[in-house]
Amino acid sequence: MLLSPAEKSYLYESLISDPIIRPDSRSNHQYRPLEAKTSFLPGSNGSSRIRLSDGSECIISIKTKVVKLVEESNLIDLDIDIVGYRDDSNYISNLKFQLLNLLNENFEFEILKLTEQYSFKLFIDCIIINNLSYPLSLLSLSIYLALKTTRLPLLISETNDEEIAELPTFSDDWNDSKYLIELSKNGKFQPPIFITLGIIGNNLIFDPSQEEETVLENGLIISFYNNKVITPISNTNFALNSNNSNFKGLNKKIIIGALSLGNKYCPIILEALDNLIEEDINDNDGNMF
Amino acid sequence: MNDLSLVISISKPISQLSIIDNDEDSDIEMDGDKINNNNDLNLNRRAIVTPGELITEDPIWMKGHGTYFLNNKTYSSVAGNISRVNRLLSVKPLRGKYQPETGDHVIGRITEVSNKRWKVDIGTKQDAILMLGSVNLPGGILRRKSESDELQMRNFLKEGDLLNCEIQTIFNNGIASLHTRSLKYGKLKNGIFMKIPSSLIIKSKNHSYDLPGSVSIILGINGYIWLYKSKQQEENSTTVVNQQASKLQGSLNNNKDYQIGTGSVSITRLEEESSWEIYSDINEEINNNIRNNISRYYNVIKALSFGEIGITEQRIILGYESSLSFENVGKLIERESMEQICQEVLNNERMRG
Structure with missing residues (x-):
């Protein structure tokens, strides 16, 4: 997105001022409102859809397959499709790597395990229909919703198949299926999420919009799991196709500030997502809209 | 709960249907009774029609934009409101690309600088054009644009710049031609x-x-x-403008032999206000x-x-x-x-x- 020099300098000066003035009056830690829906794809184990007020939209489907543990190196596979980008483009493979890496490092794989030999494998398919700002956070929150509402069929055969080789069999009744959280040992299943923070001057802004991205001094991606900010923490230029003249190096103090903001506000984001899921499960209308 | 919404608000999507149901005082009037006792179907009510919907069977109407004619019947080709001007029947789409009309005051963004013209995105199907001859020169002098003006077109307007202009004409191929020949138009x-x-x-x-x-x-x-x-409606604002302008002009003179209006006394307001200041990218203090x-x-x-x-x-x-x-x-x-x-x-x- 190309802005005129006058627009850029107006935005830059508004964002750098103290207190911060964002073009839509959001506070620095405020996300844009989301519209979300879960469990609407009948053929998937879990699904979710998030729409942002600027028209960005992401749909996630999670499917599962029973695999032999010895044959699989990864129990999660992920694919991203963004309209207008080749699957092998840098943009896509970068997003894919970040998400897959985060999930593989911070996932309770025990809950997928069926028997000594067999396990479920998750296939996460992400479609981004429209995106204006950097989509990592959108993707990550959608995946969170989808994983939380993923259901697995109930295993009715023995879990111990070391002595007698037996294929796992499942209950025919989908009502018997279990949410991942019910299969979890400690009763709380919370997938990791990514949030994006823009850095401008001494200000840190959550969820930068497309216009804000073009004037940012740097962009920070932080991950959050188990009630705290974890690694990977990385920085990147969120703006696409722009010769971002403001782009600068990172100040150490800013990173520390970002961590404390993350620790403070990510639990609230997760709580809001959990509230929606609860509402959606109670509703159970299966509608996409 | 209140605490949550300060950080993020997540809601379920509302279906459009429920909005219509709830909104009894909607200012669009849907008169159900009239439809039944009227042969001219949608014509007599200010209704919304959808693509393919029959508007009238009366062949007396002239078909305007957004309609098509089949077997002596007129149908809508877009979703929108019916508009009638005498015998001309057209449907104004609710959404869709902007349709330019001569005299419209629009805002555009430069997408390309090419031969003696700028291409401008104004939200139409095809980018509009702004001819070099349709802009005010810095200094406000009125003359034919020369080759040196052509060479410094990017000093006036470059890709990404926003401007405020009027549609001068629309060519046969549907492309709009713009002009900024007024003090109220120009760079934003x-x-x-x-x-x-x-x-x-x-x-x-x-x-x-x-x-x-x-x-x-x-x-x-x-x-x-x-x-x-x-x-600001200040008295001394013009002199400030002039000072900045002469600075700008001075810097330009170092590079090129650009002579317009340097040091001259301005006679008209046009000359004062359309100095280089009108093409400046620098914001005032806000x-x-x-x-x-x-x-x-x-x-x-x-x-x-x-x-x-x-x-x-x-x-x-x-x-x-x-x-x-x-x-x-x-x-x-x-x-x-x-x-x-x-x-x-x-x-x-x-x-x-």
Whole structure:
């Protein structure tokens, strides 16, 4: 997105001022409102859809397959499709790597395990229909919703198949299926999420919009799991196709500030997502809209 | 719960159907009774038609834009409102690309600098063009544009620049030609740009307004909007402009033999105001109050556009006033707040008549 020099300098000066003035009056830690829906794809184990007020939209489907543990190196596979980008483009493979890496490092794989030999494998398919700002956070929150509402069929055969080789069999009744959280040992299943923070001057802004991205001094991606900010923490230029003249190096103090903001506000984001899921499960209308 | 929404608000999507059901006071009147006892189906009501819907069987009507004619019947080819001018029947689409008309005041963004012309995105199907001959030269002198002007076109306007202009003509192939030959047109600065569907802009004589809170707005008919700091009505403002202008010109003279208006005494206002200053990219000093007001207006317009309410000066001001009751301006981006603002604007308007 190309802005005129006058627009850029107006935005830059508004964002750098103290207190911060964002073009839509959001506070620095405020996300844009989301519209979300879960469990609407009948053929998937879990699904979710998030729409942002600027028209960005992401749909996630999670499917599962029973695999032999010895044959699989990864129990999660992920694919991203963004309209207008080749699957092998840098943009896509970068997003894919970040998400897959985060999930593989911070996932309770025990809950997928069926028997000594067999396990479920998750296939996460992400479609981004429209995106204006950097989509990592959108993707990550959608995946969170989808994983939380993923259901697995109930295993009715023995879990111990070391002595007698037996294929796992499942209950025919989908009502018997279990949410991942019910299969979890400690009763709380919370997938990791990514949030994006823009850095401008001494200000840190959550969820930068497309216009804000073009004037940012740097962009920070932080991950959050188990009630705290974890690694990977990385920085990147969120703006696409722009010769971002403001782009600068990172100040150490800013990173520390970002961590404390993350620790403070990510639990609230997760709580809001959990509230929606609860509402959606109670509703159970299966509608996409 | 209140705490949550300060960080993120997540809601379930509302289906469009439920909005119509709940909204009994909608200002679109759907007269169910009239349809039955009328042969001219949709003609006599101000209804919305969908593509392929029969409008009339009477062949007397002339088919305008947005309609097609099949077996002596006229159908709609778009989703929109029926409009009748004498015998001409057309359907105005609810959404879609902006259709340029001569004389429209629009805002555009330069997408390309080419031979003696700029290509400008004004939200139409094809980019509009702005000929080098249709802009004011710095210094305000009136003359044919020379080769040296052609060479420094990027000094006037370059890719990404926003400008405020009028549609001069529309060529046979549908491409609009623009001009900025007036002091009210030209490059935009000191503010922020936003886009809304062009169908929400209501055409009027004037499309630039000064709003309360030292903010001005240009409502382009193409749905492109510019919110900026109001020009100060100071006496000495012109001399300041001139000083800056001569500085700019001075720096230019170091590079090139550009001689227009250097050191000359200005006679007309055109000369004073259309110095290099009109092509400057540097914003004036804007204080935080004005910046906050601009953001507030930005949210109000977003809210009105969310409620599909036609945008006028009065409604923007009404919306601004009702937005003042929100303690936290950041709340304005939430759906409930936007709905509330729209409702208050409509109520206020009804009360004032």
